[in-house]
Amino acid sequence: EPEVTQTPSHQVTQMGQEVILRCVPISNHLYFYWYRQILGQKVEFLVSFYNNEISEKSEIFDDQFSVERPDGSNFTLKIRSTKLEDSAMYFCASSVWAGETGTQYFGPGTRLLVL
């Protein structure tokens, strides 16, 4: 069964460093998402991406964050200058459609720890 994959599974970085989290969505899906989950808290939406541009973003997704689909398979989340509070699990998701008919399938996540 097709699945969303993410790399790395764990990332430790120093505050102020840039990190890039990678995702390979399910191949026939058109919509891509990033969510994060701070330890012990709810899963929170960061951004959605369709047709090579951001279609929706949350207040969390500020200028320090960017997303890119550099080729036909990868979808990346870049954090330019990490802060301690960026420590969280980051989940990539994808769907065929968006909105009420767009069931989202999640990857296993990248655990980011900022020291």
Place this chain on the structure above:
Amino acid sequence: TQLLEQSPQFLSIQEGENLTVYCNSSSVFSSLQWYRQEPGEGPVLLVTVVTGGEVKKLKRLTFQFGDARKDSSLHITAAQPGDTGLYLCAGSNFGNEKLTFGTGTRLTIIP
């Protein structure tokens, strides 16, 4: 801001018992998804409900979407230790692409 509240937050029951967990909101959602999440892993989709009053069954799990599409429930019959996990509901809305996640119910089934 749309919120989804799940109850109970924690539930621990004996193997073989039945249980129901709830997902409630004051807002209408166009569809609702239930996920199960294991520690350190991503949410795994269980079911999507889109029609008010809809009932879906997945083996021993029964999902219902409220008539007004503001709430949902998950009923497990004859719970087994393999049902242990964090159950999340997540709603999507007309014209929006994001999922709004609930607070989660952590279920423990005692053998």
